[in-house]
Amino acid sequence: AQTVTQSQPEMSVQEAETVTLSCTYDTSESNYYLFWYKQPPSRQMILVIRQEAYKQQNATENRFSVNFQKAAKSFSLKISDSQLGDTAMYFCAFMKHPSLAGSRLTFGEGTQLTVNP
Amino acid sequence: ETGVTQTPRHLVMGMTNKKSLKCEQHLGHNAMYWYKQSAKKPLELMFVYSLEERVENNSVPSRFSPECPNSSHLFLHLHTLQPEDSALYLCASSQDLQFGPHEQYFGPGTRLTVT
Secondary structure (H helix, E strand, O other): OOEEEOOOOEEEEEOOOOEEEOOEEEOOOOOEEEEEEEEOOOOOOEEEEEEEOOOOOOOEEOOEEEEEEOOOOEEEEEEOOOOHHHOEEEEEEEEEOOEOOEOOOEEOOOEEEEEEO | OOOEEEEOOEEEEOOOOEEEEEEEEOOOOOEEEEEEEOOOOOOEEEEEEEOOEEEEEOOOOOOEEEEEEEOOEEEEEEEOOOHHHOEEEEEEEEOOOOOOOOOOEEOOOEEEEEO
């Protein structure tokens, strides 16, 4: 079974600064996907970024980028130029390569990020 | 409507009531999911449907009964719930189970309170 660990229950950052959220996972799979989702106070779960395990290049989406270390089973999220709207709960999630048997997303416990003005 | 919608957004029900949660996706996806989000716990996958067929039931009690009449609609029928079933219930969809893309898109959730 896969597990996902987010060791930082809460973090805060000043507006315009950079923050990194940590995520580690445990799996015996070699082909899988990793995701970061954010859940703002509205409770709407929004996809932030995804990474395929077979790709060595780190994914980037505007101000969001990841540091994917496959050997270390680490998948951290860096948010640059933090904005007040980035305040949310951030979830790291793992999915082994899907099949018709299912495509289970395993979530971490989340990191509450607060961006301060 | 765009994306994934869920109704109602809030629901309060007694332990003897029967109610249903509705999810509709407007993305042309083939797979749909129900998740439970309780306070201080990671999201828990409950059910997975692919092309209206249930492909996963994650040891969910029988008081939760899913229904997927077509690939755009997913229901969760509730009966004789317990107070510990109070949670945020999230619906999600994805393009396809096997071939991808594999991102799941979530609805806004239904906040359920069982009294």
